Amino acid sequence: MHKDIATPVRTKEILQKHGFSFKKSLGQNFLIDPNILRNITEYGGLTKATGTIEIGPGIGALTEHLARSSKKVLAFEIDQRLLPILEDTLSPYDNVKVIHQDILKADVRDIVEEEFKDIEDIMVVANLPYYVTTPIIIKLLTERLPLRGIVVMLQKEVADRIGAKPGTKEYGSLSIAIQYYTKAETVMVVPKTVFMPQPNVDSAVIRLTLHKKPIVEVKDEEFFFQVTRASFAQRRKTILNNLTSQLPNGKAMKEEILTTLEQLNIDPTRRGETLSIEEFASLSNALYSIITKE
Template identity: 80%
Template sequence: MHKDIATPIRTKAILEKYGFSFKKSLGQNFLIDTNILRNIVDYAGLSKESGAIEIGPGIGALTEQLAKVSKKVVSFEIDQRLLPILEDTLSPYDNVKIIHQDVLKANVNEVAAEEFEGISDVMVVANLPYYVTTPIIMKLLEEGLPIRGIVVMLQKEVADRISAKPGTKEYGSLSIAIQYYTEAETVMIVPKTVFMPQPNVDSAVIRLTKREKPLVEVKDEAFFFTVTRASFAQRRKTIQNNLTSQLPKGKEKKEALLAALNRAGIDPGRRGETLSIEEFSRLSDELYADFHGE
């Protein structure tokens, strides 16, 4: 048996061997605790028939644990300096494919179709670079990938926003978007001490399980998200004020806006953070005819 990558000693040795220095701009924090990695993998519920998509493998600590339990791992790495390291650390595993690409620019659907042929169970499992957590998760959900769900490590503060309920200060358009596509739960809190270098904040692992169909039915998905984002533009403002200033021609169409709020049964004096996803779906459908495609 070869030693796990995710120990402080082995991680240091690998980094020294390659003279690797961390790039702050890429949000590189490597996990040095094998137990935590195994827990993350457990939460993904993978089997020898599963495929895993990973983003930002670093030196392969999580990749290795995924390779042990799944049929195939496909990993997106943006930092060219890590490619030779990964080739070395992951050499014992023949079921790993590293793709040198920015996942935000990649056609992930195409990659999945190519790499996971004959595999019907696919999960995204990753220790996400903190500075692009939200765009990555939203891309994976909006592009309708053939995945069962997502298990990712991210900043605890972002995890709190993702699983927030209406009426809390963490609740916002991100909470609604995630809830629309998935069921979200925070499964683990991770102290900053298990990373090298240590980040300034604690982390959390969230599990997002994709819904069979979105939680609410809306006339137009893109417009629904436009309305939710507009409603939180300035948290202290009422929903009426936010929509007036944020929607196209909102100022000219004050009457139509009030009428739509009225039809949706929503008091214009409420704040966006008090509205449930069902209320947002009613509201965006009522606004649709007057404000869509301006």
């Protein structure tokens, strides 16, 4: 058994050996607690039949745990300086492939089809770089990758927004987008003391289990998300005002928007944060017919 990478002593040794310094712009905070990494791996429910995608492997602390539990690991790393370190730290594992690409620009579907040809069960498990957490999750979901689920560590406040319920101040278009595609749960809160360097915020691990099909039926996904984003554009404004000012032709269509809200029994003076995903679905479906037939 190899010594875990994720201890303060071993992490320092590796960084010194390779003369590595942290880049703030890449949101690099490395985990130095093997127990937390074991827990994250367990929440992924990985088996020797699982293909695991990791984003931002750093020096390989989580990667080695994933390698021990999965059939194959694909790790996307944007920082070229980490490639030789990963080659060194992950040398004991022959089932890891490091891909030097920005996950946000990569054609993930193509890479997955190529690398996971014979693999049915695919999971994303990662300690995400905090400055791009949301775009990464949204990309993984909207590209309809063949995933069973996603287990990621991110800022606790983003985790709170992802799992938020209507009527709370954390609830927003992100909560709805995630709920549309997945069942979300926060499985663990992680203190900032287990990172090197220490971030300024606490973290949380969320588990997203993908729905077989989205939980509401919408005529047009893009338009549905446009309506939810518009509804939260200015949180103090009513749903009617937000939709009127944010939707294309909204100002010209104010009467039609008002009538639609009334027909759906949605009080036009309500705020976006009080609407459930079901209400947003029926609202976007009704507006879609009106706005697109212009």
